[in-house]
Amino acid sequence: MLHSVAHLSSGKSFSMPDAVHISIARQFSETPFGRYLEDGKESGQAFREKILLPLLNEGRSVVISLDGVAGLPSSFWEEALGGSVRAGIAADRLRELLVIETTEADLETYVRLGWRYIDQAEVKRQTNQSH
Amino acid sequence: MKRLTPRFRRWLLMRQRHSRHRAEAVAATSNVRAWARRRASFMATRARLPAIRYDYVTYPGYGAFIPPTDLSFARNYDETLAFILDFRRLFFERRLYKFPDGERRKIYADFARIETIDAGAGLVLAAEIDRFVKSRPVRHEVHDHLWHEAVREFFFEAGLFDLLKIDPQTVGFNENPSSIRKTIRLRSGRTKSGTDALGLRSEIEALSGKSIAARPHAYTAIAEALANVGHAYPSWFRSWPWKASGRWWALGFWDQPRNTVGLQLYDQGAGIPATLPKQQHWPRLFPFLEPERKASGLIKAGLEYGRTSTGQPGRGMGLAEMADWIETSGSGFLRILSGDGEVTYRPGARLDRRDFDAPFCGTLIEWEVVLDA
Numbered sequence: 001m002l003h004s005v006a007h008l009s010s011g012k013s014f015s016m017p018d019a020v021h022i023s024i025a026r027q028f029s030e031t032p033f034g035r036y037l038e039d040g041k042e043s044g045q046a047f048r049e050k051i052l053l054p055l056l057n058e059g060r061s062v063v064i065s066l067d068g069v070a071g072l073p074s075s076f077w078e079e080a081l082g083g084s085v086r087a088g089i090a091a092d093r094l095r096e097l098l099v100i101e102t103t104e105a106d107l108e109t110y111v112r113l114g115w116r117y118i119d120q121a122e123v124k125r126q127t128n129q130s131h
Numbered sequence: 132m133k134r135l136t137p138r139f140r141r142w143l144l145m146r147q148r149h150s151r152h153r154a155e156a157v158a159a160t161s162n163v164r165a166w167a168r169r170r171a172s173f174m175a176t177r178a179r180l181p182a183i184r185y186d187y188v189t190y191p192g193y194g195a196f197i198p199p200t201d202l203s204f205a206r207n208y209d210e211t212l213a214f215i216l217d218f219r220r221l222f223f224e225r226r227l228y229k230f231p232d233g234e235r236r237k238i239y240a241d242f243a244r245i246e247t248i249d250a251g252a253g254l255v256l257a258a259e260i261d262r263f264v265k266s267r268p269v270r271h272e273v274h275d276h277l278w279h280e281a282v283r284e285f286f287f288e289a290g291l292f293d294l295l296k297i298d299p300q301t302v303g304f305n306e307n308p309s310s311i312r313k314t315i316r317l318r319s320g321r322t323k324s325g326t327d328a329l330g331l332r333s334e335i336e337a338l339s340g341k342s343i344a345a346r347p348h349a350y351t352a353i354a355e356a357l358a359n360v361g362h363a364y365p366s367w368f369r370s371w372p373w374k375a376s377g378r379w380w381a382l383g384f385w386d387q388p389r390n391t392v393g394l395q396l397y398d399q400g401a402g403i404p405a406t407l408p409k410q411q412h413w414p415r416l417f418p419f420l421e422p423e424r425k426a427s428g429l430i431k432a433g434l435e436y437g438r439t440s441t442g443q444p445g446r447g448m449g450l451a452e453m454a455d456w457i458e459t460s461g462s463g464f465l466r467i468l469s470g471d472g473e474v475t476y477r478p479g480a481r482l483d484r485r486d487f488d489a490p491f492c493g494t495l496i497e498w499e500v501v502l503d504a
Contacts, residue, residue: 031325031350034358040323070329071347073354074437074452106345 019061019099022051025068035075044079048087052080056089056097064114066102072110081114082121091122169371173220179489180213186241187230194230195241196221202256203249204468204495208487211252214240215259215492222263223372243277250314250384251468251497253285254395257317258380262373262399264294271295281312289382290316313338315383321360322379328354331381335392339385341502343392344456352456355449356396356496362410363400363494370399391463391501399493402470403450404429412436412449426472427484434467434476453496454480462501469494 024032028051034043055062066072085091100111133139187194196217199210218240221228227235248256264271273295275283286292294317315334320327332349336342343349360379368375376399383394400406404426407413419432430450437451450467454476457465465476471490475483 029325031329031354033325033328033354034323034361039358039361042325069347070325070332071350071354073325073351073358074449075355075358106347110347 019063020055021063021065022055023065023067024072025065027051030068031070032072032076034073035079039075042076044076044083047076047080048083052084053087053089056084056094059097061097061099063099063101066100066107066110067104069107072107072113074113077110077114078117078121082117085118085121085125090125091118094118165369166371169369173216173371176489177213177216177220180209180216183213183217185230187232187234187236192236194228194236194238196238197241198245200244200246202245202252203247204251204255204473204491205249205466208473208485209489212489212491215252215255218256218259218263219372219492223266225267239272242282243274243279245282246279248282248285250382250393250395251397251466251495253289253314254317254380254382254397255492255495257289257291257382258319258397258399260291261294261317261319261380262376264296266373271297273297285314288314288316311388312384312386317380317382319378319380321377322357325350325354328357331383331394335383335385335394338383339392339502341392343500343502344460348456348459352453352498353394353396355452359403359449359494360396360398360400362406363398363402365401365406365409368401368405373399375400389501391499393497393499395498396496397493402426402490402494403433403467404470404472407433425486426470426490427474427486428472430467430469430472430474431482431484434474434482453498456498457500460500463499464497466497467494468497 022028024047028047029042032042032044032047034040036043036045037049040046052062052064081094084094100114102108102111184197185194186197189195196214198214199207201207202211202214204211221238222240228238229235273292275286275292275297278286292298315331315338318327318331318334322328328350331353332343357379360377364375364377379396379398381394381396383392385392407416407429416432416436419435421428421432433450434454435451437449437454453467454465457463457476458478458480461478463477467474467476468491471487473485473487473491477483
């Protein structure tokens, strides 16, 4: 089940044996909340800066599991993923390194949304660069 | 360098003291002027609403200001807001009030005149009582035996008797209220965590004994609304008579015969129409704005931008995420009352709008959802 969802989430047809698995609910917060650090320690910026970016900057593959979260407010999720693009990691690179997965049907929409936020941030970054 | 003699030291201390006093005097004058400006702005808003109604005949020596019989922003906006503003000002100023006959009397709010109180207005009133009681931590007198049963039960269930330090036993309260609507206790805070959103959802589910939505939808809607409270009190915002508190207040209800749950969230901030243009994504709202820039149009633009930005039906960003709970449940409504405008969202992205002459005192967000049988 996980592999099939991972396939859906990253577009890859292979597993990531050396990947670092991050469970948002267990390792960060069951109740992600807010965009910036000023919104609290469960914010998207806190997740990105403390957990996600250090691994991605080392070139490590990361599997983010959404299972167990109460929900993912868009401000949190956009800042965590779109913010990674704004922090300098291109969407193509994220597609190589990142898998977002869940076994819960209620949360599957957040997998698609996550990639959408990444793509939107990439488009905006390229638009800004061309200007 | 001059030698620090005892006399020179005394002179230096005196000069330091004088310059401090001068700075304090300047600041005080400026504070008084700012205070007067904020009061004038408050009174200008009040002047756009129906005149205050009194009763100074019933109890000699006392005068009442009278609430509308139907306390509801949805059905009776002007009179309800007028009463809330009067409550805020008259209890804050707390002096003998000069009535039209020229006599000064102690003033009280005649809650016995309220026949119906809806959830949103109940929450705003509860927030006013909360701020008043916390600023005057003494025992308050309440003649609740004269009130309509529904109003008394609302006060009891929302925990307002506790706030007022009134023991319901001493006022003859019926411990087995027969109301068909159950209300959760008033909650308030300055959220920096999602546990408040989870707590609100859990409390309403405990009250109704049912799941109120697919797990993430209610949480994300409430969490996004609570996160927005952070934007509601920008550093430039000042309020009168209370200082900007940075707080939110929340209530919820379960209406068994209608199989409906409701959640209301209120802040006393600057309002969405005032804060939206100062947010980062403001330029991206331009395509959704109307030329006249009415307050309800600004709220509507925030909702529409959020809905289109994800490109996924039933999934929005920011304001729109609050509507996703309604969209996915396929019933009920989300009502956002803020600044001079109000927008009501119903499933299928149906929007109703209203604009008012007098701005609302903050932002009130209400969800009502009919649950599956």
